[in-house]
Amino acid sequence: MSKTRLNQLGDLQLKIMKVLWERSEATVAEVHETLARELDLAYTTIATMLRKMEGRGLVKHRVEERKFIYRPQVKEDEVASKMSAHFIEGLFEGSLADMMSHLLSTQEISREELERLEKMIAERKKKL
Amino acid sequence: MSKTRLNQLGDLQLKIMKVLWERSEATVAEVHETLARELDLAYTTIATMLRKMEGRGLVKHRVEERKFIYRPQVKEDEVASKMSAHFIEGLFEGSLADMMSHLLSTQEISREELERLEKMIAERKKKL
């Protein structure tokens, strides 16, 4: 198992995981194809990356008619949590509010988004 | 110049930058000492890292009585913004609300923090 460090996936690894999360499983070709519109990578690049990721325990594969079918070995939520925590820790001393404060004052945000945020927080407050 | 990729600083680099940002400038010894409680790193590790960071344009140094005095070449806000944007992009398709939604449902958050968030958002809404 080796409890892969989920707190830091590379950009490409993340993109690959996203494809896998969305489809539950996929062949190398499918992943490659899905990412093709976004990234111009060689087929073998994806294949290599997936193999490496399997080494890290991020994915696992089975064989079916000569093809490798990969599926995630870690949950998206888990990864998102670990990565978020790590990120917020490193940049905002772990304070979610500090991060939001910074984001609110620097990022472009629509009224809709603000309202969504407002609702979420209100909702969350109830659960306490 | 090379417009250093501010969107991705390593953990150690960030920690070093934080020291520099806080003090405006510092010698290798000061950085090393400041981080000592947290990290057990060789003096030369810090020195090397700072030299590498200077190569990337993150810091700059001047010499004073035989010592290198380093100062940041990039602003904390700028780095925080770039890194945040990159992070949110990679994990939440760029949606701040999506990130918050995830964070709110998985992270431990105190009532105080929630209220702080609430106020911030209300405040931010006014400015629109």
Next chain:
DNA sequence: TTTACATTATTACCACGGTAGTATTACCTT
């Protein structure tokens, strides 16, 4: 059955973050 094609295997690189030992230099103290 030969050939083309799809797929994985093998191997190789590069960049960079991180880590640090050893060498050199220069200053300061006896």
Next chain:
DNA sequence: AAGGTAATACTACCGTGGTAATAATGTAAA
């Protein structure tokens, strides 16, 4: 003047993300 000390310079190494070319292999088509 010799020797200690503090600082930087140089060099080296490892892990890993990313990228991919080439080789091998098996399958399907002609």
